[in-house]
Amino acid sequence: MTCSRRTFLGVLGGVTAGGALAVATGRSLAAPGAAPAPQGKRFAQVNGEFGWQPHALDPKVCVPVAYEGYWYKGYACGYGAFYGIVGMLGEQYGAPYNQFPFTMLEANKGGISDWGTICGALYGAAAAFALFWPRKERNAMVNELFRWYETTALPIYNPGEAAKGVKGDIPTSVSNSVLCHVSVSKWSYDNHLAANSKERSERCGRITADVTAKAIEIFNAKIAAGAAYKGALSKQKSVAYCTDCHAKGKDADILKGNMDCTPCHSGSEHTMNKFKDHP
Amino acid sequence: MTCSRRTFLGVLGGVTAGGALAVATGRSLAAPGAAPAPQGKRFAQVNGEFGWQPHALDPKVCVPVAYEGYWYKGYACGYGAFYGIVGMLGEQYGAPYNQFPFTMLEANKGGISDWGTICGALYGAAAAFALFWPRKERNAMVNELFRWYETTALPIYNPGEAAKGVKGDIPTSVSNSVLCHVSVSKWSYDNHLAANSKERSERCGRITADVTAKAIEIFNAKIAAGAAYKGALSKQKSVAYCTDCHAKGKDADILKGNMDCTPCHSGSEHTMNKFKDHP
Numbered sequence: 001m002t003c004s005r006r007t008f009l010g011v012l013g014g015v016t017a018g019g020a021l022a023v024a025t026g027r028s029l030a031a032p033g034a035a036p037a038p039q040g041k042r043f044a045q046v047n048g049e050f051g052w053q054p055h056a057l058d059p060k061v062c063v064p065v066a067y068e069g070y071w072y073k074g075y076a077c078g079y080g081a082f083y084g085i086v087g088m089l090g091e092q093y094g095a096p097y098n099q100f101p102f103t104m105l106e107a108n109k110g111g112i113s114d115w116g117t118i119c120g121a122l123y124g125a126a127a128a129f130a131l132f133w134p135r136k137e138r139n140a141m142v143n144e145l146f147r148w149y150e151t152t153a154l155p156i157y158n159p160g161e162a163a164k165g166v167k168g169d170i171p172t173s174v175s176n177s178v179l180c181h182v183s184v185s186k187w188s189y190d191n192h193l194a195a196n197s198k199e200r201s202e203r204c205g206r207i208t209a210d211v212t213a214k215a216i217e218i219f220n221a222k223i224a225a226g227a228a229y230k231g232a233l234s235k236q237k238s239v240a241y242c243t244d245c246h247a248k249g250k251d252a253d254i255l256k257g258n259m260d261c262t263p264c265h266s267g268s269e270h271t272m273n274k275f276k277d278h279p
Numbered sequence: 280m281t282c283s284r285r286t287f288l289g290v291l292g293g294v295t296a297g298g299a300l301a302v303a304t305g306r307s308l309a310a311p312g313a314a315p316a317p318q319g320k321r322f323a324q325v326n327g328e329f330g331w332q333p334h335a336l337d338p339k340v341c342v343p344v345a346y347e348g349y350w351y352k353g354y355a356c357g358y359g360a361f362y363g364i365v366g367m368l369g370e371q372y373g374a375p376y377n378q379f380p381f382t383m384l385e386a387n388k389g390g391i392s393d394w395g396t397i398c399g400a401l402y403g404a405a406a407a408f409a410l411f412w413p414r415k416e417r418n419a420m421v422n423e424l425f426r427w428y429e430t431t432a433l434p435i436y437n438p439g440e441a442a443k444g445v446k447g448d449i450p451t452s453v454s455n456s457v458l459c460h461v462s463v464s465k466w467s468y469d470n471h472l473a474a475n476s477k478e479r480s481e482r483c484g485r486i487t488a489d490v491t492a493k494a495i496e497i498f499n500a501k502i503a504a505g506a507a508y509k510g511a512l513s514k515q516k517s518v519a520y521c522t523d524c525h526a527k528g529k530d531a532d533i534l535k536g537n538m539d540c541t542p543c544h545s546g547s548e549h550t551m552n553k554f555k556d557h558p
Contacts, residue, residue, distance in 0.1 A: 043381070101330070179396060179458075188535075253476075259395055267550065273544075
């Protein structure tokens with residue numbers, strides 16, 4: 001333990017009382033099966049859980065920084081979107097926002113180490129929301145952002161002369177999916193542009209800006225509306241249709257997820273057998 | 280701006296020099312298109328980029344805490360796995376590890392707000408890796424963890440009497456996918472257990488423990504091997520087959536991703552048209 005008790009008390013701030021009691025009395029607050037936490041109450045958190053205070057952000061200021069963050073040392077989409085929100089709070093308000101280890105979000109590059117799972121820009125925004133609001137308040141924000149992404153022709157943002165990859169217009173596509181693999185591959189297929197091209201990198205940089213703009217719109221609306229916040233977009237038709245049977249208490253409760261079902265469950269040519277008679 | 284220049288200088292630590300110069304001279308270090316960073320060099324980071332120091336962890340101590348974290352206030356898989364690594368470093372070594380706003384990882388519950396994208400436990404581990412190593416060093420760690428997850432019958436962990444959901448054995452399945460939607464739905468379908476059942480919650484709690492155990496094995500191996508670290512698992516057969524043509528410089532560069540291709544591209548009954556003649 002490199003932390004003195006004094007440091008520890010300072011560090012835990014608002015949740016000190018219980019932790020200090022545990023340290024003073026030696027009473028274990030840990031769960032059965034797990035060893036006690038040596039520095040006090042397990043899961044205690046600096047500033048409390050979801051304890052950061054949100055401040056409205058100006059998309060005109062933040063969105064170009066998200067785009068810039070995408071290109072900064074190739075840290076990419078998750079880093080750009082997250083810095084465009086949390087980093088910009090740090091630039092304006094200091095701690096705790098500027099204490100965050102921002103490069104952690106590089107994890108999301110290429111849908112997490114190029115695996116093509118969640119679009120990194122979407123994760124960066126969802127994680128930023130989660131610094132301020134717990135799931136019961138946050139899920140409506142994430143739903144709004146993800147549904148918008150699934151149904152909007154992207155990219156929209158054009159950095160003009162500040163473009164880092166390719167200047168001018170970039171072809172768009174509607175992804176129907178929040179997954180990097182589907183989003184990138186569909187854009188690439190629809191527009192006859194290589195998935196590993198400079199145009200595709202530029203496309204993802206601009207989408208990082210677009211997602212940050214939409215996320216800030218939602219972030220500001222949430223601050224204004226509080227617990228009453230509701231998104232504008234309804235559940236996707238396919239999800240509503242499928243969860244008629246595939247949901248809790250229904251005929252076939254075997255489904256987890258809220259992604260649009262159509263890209264993988266409508267028998268499209270893309271999901272046919274590619275391991276047999278495929279050119 | 281709530282931070283004084285003195286605070287700012289202290290906060291940025293190792294990267295202070297450039298920032299202080301920018302503050303002192305008023306020289307903008309921001310990119311074209313973005314306003315200058317008011318507190319100095321944009322993207323500067325406390326402790327430097329990927330600046331945290333790793334310490335070997337004891338899975339016997341950490342894995343039960345990851346399981347416990349899964350259940351703690353329902354913060355779930357991402358929180359549990361991340362706390363089982365980074366939180367446990369915080370309990371043993373104090374700052375910077377214990378300064379992290381851990382509940383941010385609740386974002387990953389149910390594959391991000393129940394959307395069923397990346398398995399939250401996998402993200403928690405990948406994000407933990409990214410606090411210490413940049414992508415060129417980290418991608419091999421993520422590949423090893425994700426390939427192991429795709430091909431292993433899970434869950435393995437059994438908390439015994441400390442079980443929080445269901446005690447005793449839990450049926451297993453091999454997911455073939457790092458996506459929560461596929462992983463949960465396949466387990467549910469294969470084992471005739473509801474996706475919204477207590478058994479499924481228990482299954483995901485145990486998988487949080489399993490992923491943390493594997494992640495710590497990789498984490499410790501990386502510390503020991505340094506830049507020479509290599510995983511044991513090869514690229515999946517399907518990915519090797521498909522990227523023969525669908526890769527940079529090849530015939531059809533339209534693919535982004537390293538997920539096993541078979542769940543969605545082998546023409547299985549699950550990807551047939553569910554919107555027509557489906558019971």
